Amino acid sequence: MSATSENSDTPLVDDLRAVLGRDRVTVSGTERRLYRTDAAHQRGDTPAVVCFPSTTEEVRSVVLVCRKHGRPFVPRGSGTGLAGGAVPVGSPVVIVTTRMNRVVDVDLEERVAWVQPGVLNLDLTNLVRPLGFHFAPDPSSQQACTIGGNVATNSGGPHCLRYGVTSAHVVGLEVVLPDGEVVELGGPEAEPACFDLRGAFIGSEGTMGITTQVAVRLTPNPPAVMTLLLAFDDLDAAAGCVSGIIASGIIPAALEMMDGEMVSAVEDFVGAGYPRDATAVLLVEVEGLPGGVADEAERVSGVGYSFGARSVRIAEDEAERNLLWKGRKTAFGAVARIMPDYYLHDTVVPRSRLVDVLRKVREIARRHRLLVFNVFHAGDGNLHPLLVFDAREAGVAERVHAAGGEIVEVSLAAGGVLSGEHGIGLEKREYMAQMFTQDDLDAQAAVRMAFDPAGLANPGKVLPAGSRCGELGDLPAGAWI
Amino acid sequence: MNLGIDEDELASCVNCGLCLPHCPTFRVTGAEPLSPRGRISAMRGVQVDGEVVDGAFVEVIETCVQCLGCETACPSGVPFGALMGATRASLASKRRSGHQSRLTRAALGLLGAHGAVLAGARALALGQRLRVVPRRVPLPLLPLRQERLRSTGSDVWLFTGCVMDAVQRDIHQASIRVLDRMGLGVSLPGNEASCCGALSEHAGLTDQARRMASGVMKAMPGESPIVVNSAGCGAALKNYGQLLATGEAERFSARVHDICEFLAQRKTALPPPSSARRTTVAVQDPCHLRHVQKLHESVRAVLQPYARLIELDDEGLCCGAGGSFSILHADLAVAVRELKLRAIERSGAALVVSANPGCSLFLQAAGVDVVHPVQLIDWAISGGPDGR
Ligand code: SF4
Ligand code: SF4
Numbered sequence: 001m002s003a004t005s006e007n008s009d010t011p012l013v014d015d016l017r018a019v020l021g022r023d024r025v026t027v028s029g030t031e032r033r034l035y036r037t038d039a040a041h042q043r044g045d046t047p048a049v050v051c052f053p054s055t056t057e058e059v060r061s062v063v064l065v066c067r068k069h070g071r072p073f074v075p076r077g078s079g080t081g082l083a084g085g086a087v088p089v090g091s092p093v094v095i096v097t098t099r100m101n102r103v104v105d106v107d108l109e110e111r112v113a114w115v116q117p118g119v120l121n122l123d124l125t126n127l128v129r130p131l132g133f134h135f136a137p138d139p140s141s142q143q144a145c146t147i148g149g150n151v152a153t154n155s156g157g158p159h160c161l162r163y164g165v166t167s168a169h170v171v172g173l174e175v176v177l178p179d180g181e182v183v184e185l186g187g188p189e190a191e192p193a194c195f196d197l198r199g200a201f202i203g204s205e206g207t208m209g210i211t212t213q214v215a216v217r218l219t220p221n222p223p224a225v226m227t228l229l230l231a232f233d234d235l236d237a238a239a240g241c242v243s244g245i246i247a248s249g250i251i252p253a254a255l256e257m258m259d260g261e262m263v264s265a266v267e268d269f270v271g272a273g274y275p276r277d278a279t280a281v282l283l284v285e286v287e288g289l290p291g292g293v294a295d296e297a298e299r300v301s302g303v304g305y306s307f308g309a310r311s312v313r314i315a316e317d318e319a320e321r322n323l324l325w326k327g328r329k330t331a332f333g334a335v336a337r338i339m340p341d342y343y344l345h346d347t348v349v350p351r352s353r354l355v356d357v358l359r360k361v362r363e364i365a366r367r368h369r370l371l372v373f374n375v376f377h378a379g380d381g382n383l384h385p386l387l388v389f390d391a392r393e394a395g396v397a398e399r400v401h402a403a404g405g406e407i408v409e410v411s412l413a414a415g416g417v418l419s420g421e422h423g424i425g426l427e428k429r430e431y432m433a434q435m436f437t438q439d440d441l442d443a444q445a446a447v448r449m450a451f452d453p454a455g456l457a458n459p460g461k462v463l464p465a466g467s468r469c470g471e472l473g474d475l476p477a478g479a480w481i
Numbered sequence: 482m483n484l485g486i487d488e489d490e491l492a493s494c495v496n497c498g499l500c501l502p503h504c505p506t507f508r509v510t511g512a513e514p515l516s517p518r519g520r521i522s523a524m525r526g527v528q529v530d531g532e533v534v535d536g537a538f539v540e541v542i543e544t545c546v547q548c549l550g551c552e553t554a555c556p557s558g559v560p561f562g563a564l565m566g567a568t569r570a571s572l573a574s575k576r577r578s579g580h581q582s583r584l585t586r587a588a589l590g591l592l593g594a595h596g597a598v599l600a601g602a603r604a605l606a607l608g609q610r611l612r613v614v615p616r617r618v619p620l621p622l623l624p625l626r627q628e629r630l631r632s633t634g635s636d637v638w639l640f641t642g643c644v645m646d647a648v649q650r651d652i653h654q655a656s657i658r659v660l661d662r663m664g665l666g667v668s669l670p671g672n673e674a675s676c677c678g679a680l681s682e683h684a685g686l687t688d689q690a691r692r693m694a695s696g697v698m699k700a701m702p703g704e705s706p707i708v709v710n711s712a713g714c715g716a717a718l719k720n721y722g723q724l725l726a727t728g729e730a731e732r733f734s735a736r737v738h739d740i741c742e743f744l745a746q747r748k749t750a751l752p753p754p755s756s757a758r759r760t761t762v763a764v765q766d767p768c769h770l771r772h773v774q775k776l777h778e779s780v781r782a783v784l785q786p787y788a789r790l791i792e793l794d795d796e797g798l799c800c801g802a803g804g805s806f807s808i809l810h811a812d813l814a815v816a817v818r819e820l821k822l823r824a825i826e827r828s829g830a831a832l833v834v835s836a837n838p839g840c841s842l843f844l845q846a847a848g849v850d851v852v853h854p855v856q857l858i859d860w861a862i863s864g865g866p867d868g869r
Contacts, residue, residue, distance in 0.1 A: 030537035031514040034522050039497050052511060079513065080498040098511025118511065120502055126794065144501045269556045333497045333556030340492040392492065 009048055012069045016051055016093070019061040024099070026050040035094050037087060038079040039141070040427050041343050044087035047074065047094040054099040056174060056182060056212040063210065064180040066093050072456045075206040077118060077146030081153060082332075082344055083425030085205045089460035095210060097148050103127060104213065111218045112171055112188055117148025117211045124216070133218035136163035139421065140329040148211045154203030156421030158254035158328065159285075161379035163219060165421060167202045174213035175201060178452040188215060200447060205423050206458035208451035222253070222287035226297040227315040227324055230304040231278040235259065238280035239355040241307035242378040245284065246351070248303055250296050255379030256283040256328055259358075262373040262386075265334040272323040278310065282378065283328055331375045332386065339371065339388040343400050346422040347411035351381045360410045361385045368403040370396075382420035383411065408434060424462045432464045484528045484571045486564050491528065494521045494559045500551035505799040506544055509816040514541045517551035517561055524568055534572070542568055544810055546803035546817070547683050548768035553797070562773075569685030585684055589805075592643045592676035593693050602647035619807040619814065621845035623648045633657060634666010637743075638707045640697070641669060642714050643676040645838040652838070655859035656710050656740055662862060663750045667708075674700035679717035680804045682724065694721045698733050707733075710740040710855055712770035712837035713804065719774065739770065740855055741836055745779040751786075754861040759789040762857065763830035765821070765844070766797045767837030780836055780854050787861035788834070795824040802843035818847055825849060 006027050016025045026032060027049060035050050036043050048071065053059045066073045073093045076086040088094060100116035103124065107113070108131060115124060122143045125134040137150055138157035145155070151173065156165040163169070172187035186198030201208055232238040238257060245255065258266065260279045267274040274281065282304070286296040301312045315321040327334075335342055349357045358374060365372035365387060373386045387403055389396045408418065408431045418428055418435045432441060445463055449455075500517040501507050507516035514523065514537070523541045526532040545565055552561045591597050606623035608614040627650040630641065639656055646653065657667050678693030698721065701707055709715035715737060722731035744751060764780060771777040777797070784790055801807060801817030821844065825833055833851045835841045841851040 026512070026514075028535075028537040030523060030526070030532065030535055030541070031512075033526060033532070034513045034519045037496055037522070039495075078498055078501055079518075080501075096511060096513075101511070123502075141497070141499065144498050269558070330499065330556030333495055333499055336493055336495040336557030336559075340489075340495065342495060390492070 012065070012071060012093070013049060015065040015068065016049060016062060019058060019065060020051055020053060024052040024054075026052075035076070035079075035088065038076070038081045038084060040082050040084035040087065040425060041341070042084045042087055042426055044084070044089055044426070045091060047088040048091045050094045050096060052096050052099045056176065059095065059176045059210055059212050060180050060182055062093070062095055063176050063178065066456060067178070067180060067454065070454075070456075072459045074458050075148070075152065075210045077149035077152075078120070078141075078144050080141040080145045081149060081425060082346070082422040083153070083419070084427045085153060085423050085425035085458070085461055087426050089426065092459075097146060097210075100148075100212070106131075106218075108133070108218070110188060111220075112215050113218055114213055114215050115147055116213060117151070118146050121145050121147055121150060128218055129221065132221050134221055135216055136160070136169050136219040137166045140332060142329065147214055147216065151202050151211050151214055152205050153423035154421065156377065156382065158256050158377060160421070161255055161377065162251055162253045167199060169217045169219070170198065170202055170214055171217055172215040173198055173201060173211055175209045176212055177209040178454065178457040182212070186215075203423065204448070204451075205425060205462050207448055207462055209457055224290040224293040225253070225285060225287040225321070226293050227321045228284045228286075228297060228300055228304075229274070229313040229315070229324060230282040230284065230301075230309045231275045231311045231313075232280045232282070232308065233278065233310050234308060235280050235358065236355050237308040238282055239358065239378070241282060241304055241309065242354065243351055244303045244307050245300055246379065248299060250286065250299060252284050252296075252300070252379065253287045254283070254285040255377070257281070257374070257376055257378035258283070258328070258331065259374040261371070262331055262335070262375045265337055265373065266327040266331050268337055269330055269334045270323055270327040272320075272327045273313075274324075274327060275311070283324060328375070331373075335373050335386055335388050339390050341389050341391045343387045343389075343404055344422075345383065345385050345404060345407050345411075346419045346428075347408060347416050348380065348382045348420040349411050349414045349416035351378075353414040353416075354378065354381060357383065357410055357414050357416070361407055364403050364406045364410070368399040370399060370403055377420070380420070381416070405431070426461055429462055429464045432462075482527055482531075482534055482571070482575070484524055484568045486524060486528055486567045488529075490560050490564060491521070491525055493557055494518065494555075495557050496522070497557070499556060500554045503550040503554040503796065503798065505546055505548060505550065505801060505817040505820070506813060508798065508820060509813065515544055517555075520545060521559065521561070521564060524564060534575070539572065542572060544813060546768075546799050546801065546806045548799035548803060549772035550768060550797065550799055553772045566682070566685075569683070570687050571685070573685030573687075586686055586689060589681045589684060589686065590689060592680065593696065595643060595646070595672040595675035598643045598647045598675065602644070619802075619811065619843055619846045621842060624651075627651075628654065630654065630657070630669055632667060632669045633661055635668045635705065636660075636665040637667055637705050638701045639667045639669060640674060640677070640701070640707055640709045640711075640714060640718065642711055642838075645711050645714070646675075648842070649838050649853075652710055652853045652856060655853065655856045656708070658863070659744070659751075659855055659859050660708070662752050663747065668705070670697070670700035673697075677714040677717040679713050682717065683804055687724075691725060694724055694730070697721075698730065701733075704736070706743065707737045708740050708743050709737060710836070710853060712739060712767040712774065713839055715739040716769040716773040739774055739776050739779070739836070741770075741779040741783050742774075742776050744855075744858070745782045748783065751783070751858070752862045754787050755864045759787070760832060760857065760861070761789045761791060761830055762832045762834045762852075763791045763793055763825055763828040765793065765800065765825075765833050765835040765840060765851070767835060767840045768797070768799050768803075770836050771797045780834070784834065784854055784857060787858055791828045791830045793821075793824045793828055795820065798824075800840050800843060802839040804839055807839075807843050814843070818843060822847060822849070
């Protein structure tokens with residue numbers, strides 16, 4: 001280990017080691033540098049220290065050490081965030097929750113599980129599935145992301161069309177506030193005694209403190225599920241079909257759309273039999289009692305054909321269903337087979353404007369000479385246009401950045417919002433001012449200041465520079481990689 | 482420092498993190514540097530950003546079990562094995578003269594001297610009985626005496642290997658019996674074809690691995706198929722074409738089959754079980770079978786008529802054995818094995834089947850009852866020596 005890359009901030013390191021021991025405090029420069037990024041596109045600064053508490057008490061002690069030294073801290077789970085929420089700005093202490101991975105209690109009668117924040121989303125579902133339950137939010141990164149991270153970003157996922165996003169599935173939270181106080185927000189009781197701050201905390205991306213335990217709602221597994229794959233030769237027809245399905249009175253469990261480019265990339269990885277030559281596909285899942293499900297599937301298929309679907313395929317068994325979903329959920333990664341970098345947006349637009357916005361997105365990409373792939377939660381209008389490129393190409397970063405800005409613009413102009421489920425983090429905060437007035441931003445900043453007057457909790461995230469909290473962290477130089 | 486990695490391959494990782502839960506060392510530490518994404522990013526740091534190769538970097542690289550669970554999981558098709566292989570080879574050649582590296586080279590080189598391996602195994606077996614072998618040596622009780630193997634014909638070669646021949650010869654005996662029942666005579670390569678060279682290659686000692694590969698090829702000439710009952714060795718033999726980059730090596734590799742693959746292709750020739758009783762077994766997928774050779778389905782296909790199979794719920798997560806990993810990184814290996822032990826416990830099976838000697842020895846050392854698929858078949862068709 002070269003001496004120069006070791007952290008020399010001895011008093012801070014000593015205090016952290018006193019709490020966690022040597023093993024769980026990382027000081028080596030080589031290792032710390034690996035924490036400059038999450039799954040988003042921007043690279044941040046090297047954190048001062050990375051530490052791994054495993055209990056609420058240890059998190060509290062670490063936060064108190066940060067406070068004592070006036071050091072900001074950044075909570076991090078698996079680092080699968082897509083907006084840079086866990087990317088360090090300045091030289092913070094990164095607090096990793098992956099060692100807090102115990103399922104503390106499963107109460108099937110109350111249908112609630114208490115879990116530590118580092119439990120992986122899919123691990124929890126796999127654990128309770130044999131008991132007849134699952135955790136409903138199912139983001140694409142489900143296999144890797146932590147429940148703490150789901151709380152921080154208020155994650156969604158395909159099945160949130162029917163079940164709602166994370167905030168609908170978190171009953172209560174234990175939280176270490178930025179001043180080291182441990183509080184419980186919400187709770188299993190139907191009516192908590194005071195303000196329900198649970199809702200304010202979920203989605204706050206670590207800017208109001210660190211979740212140390214989560215009471216999640218367990219959702220009963222549906223008795224029957226059917227998954228349909230509808231292929232179209234025309235994008236408008238596919239988008240029209242989305243509205244058609246909803247208008248027919250069916251609320252599918254999930255209703256996803258991929259454009260033809262995306263379908264090819266995905267098929268290269270999973271080999272699930274996605275039709276490579278389709279212009280767009282819809283992945284529709286219906287669930288409920290066996291008779292009703294068969295009937296709904298029939299109706300979806302009918303709507304599909306009436307909108308010009310070229311083919312409708314119904315997954316034969318669980319294996320086929322899983323393979324289709326695997327394709328959908330690994331879509332972001334699969335595009336790397338075409339270009340090594342992607343920049344992803346997460347805007348939500350009214351369903352009626354889908355086709356229009358989609359066309360504009362393609363047009364924007366064409367103008368900036370970029371490839372664009374679309375895969376999204378069509379049922380709730382949550383777009384995920386991926387701009388793919390090779391960051392090693394000179395000048396490409398500027399084009400990507402400009403195109404991204406225009407995509408946000410057209411989405412907002414269509415009456416949409418900035419983020420459906422990935423959060424704002426570092427990457428999207430510059431667009432906040434397009435979405436909110438200064439008063440709105442100030443109000444949000446005031447809430448945040450109430451939780452974190454010293455501005456130590458994940459500074460530089462969510463609120464833009466220039467707002468009352470934003471100036472704490474300017475983008476690190478060369479953040480665009 | 483240039484690690485000799487293909488820059489396009491290095492750039493193909495998009496940092497999504499979907500591989501993390503499939504990485505055994507990340508599973509037990511929760512640390513980015515011990516994850517596939519972290520390792521790739523560290524390689525980028527050195528090769529692209531010119532960061533120094535320090536102790537921490539070496540640790541990041543050496544703690545990788547090379548199980549390739551990440552490669553299977555990666556939607557972007559990142560060739561992790563190739564990145565890791567190139568990095569290890571660069572580190573090994575840079576440290577050529579170092580004390581540690583000379584020691585590794587000498588130790589792995591010994592695997593090619595079959596007499597020494599056999600003598601060593603006997604000494605260990607004796608030592609275990611005299612209780613002078615430290616308990617942390619990750620081995621089950623080894624057999625003191627082993628029956629001589631006898632060639633039965635010349636239809637197929639059976640690759641016998643180094644450690645496996647020294648301590649698990651009963652698996653070879655079972656393989657010969659099963660092939661014999663199918664009417665196939667087996668030739669044995671003798672001591673020339675001792676070690677396949679996989680451990681040397683994983684350590685980045687490419688030249689040593691190439692020498693061993695040439696020896697193995699010379700010992701099994703002709704056209705007959707080569708059957709291998711160790712998933713790790715099979716993967717190595719199948720890779721000779723790449724390793725030696727000669728037409729001859731390529732033709733050799735094309736003759737190599739894992740025994741389960743070989744049997745699955747000839748299922749109709751396999752004798753039926755002798756009784757209707759089916760043993761219940763949990764299937765443990767060796768990484769070199771599942772993630773490298775991608776043949777784990779063959780195991781299920783051949784065992785189906787003979788046993789009641791139970792799947793583990795860990796999606797083929799590594800058991801921690803990893804060739805010499807369990808010796809060089811004992812603490813990590815044991816922590817990883819703990820996860821596997823819990824998965825086996827959840828499955829409720831009393832017996833585990835594994836097609837790789839490294840995995841079975843490592844699991845047996847923790848008290849798990851493990852057999853090779855071919856042993857199960859052997860027992861099922863002959864009525865079984867121990868009534869399983
Ligand atoms: S190796 Fe593959 S799965 Fe892992 S982070 Fe990179 S792109 Fe994602
Ligand atoms: S090869 Fe195995 S141990 Fe190494 S990074 Fe990949 S998953 Fe982890």
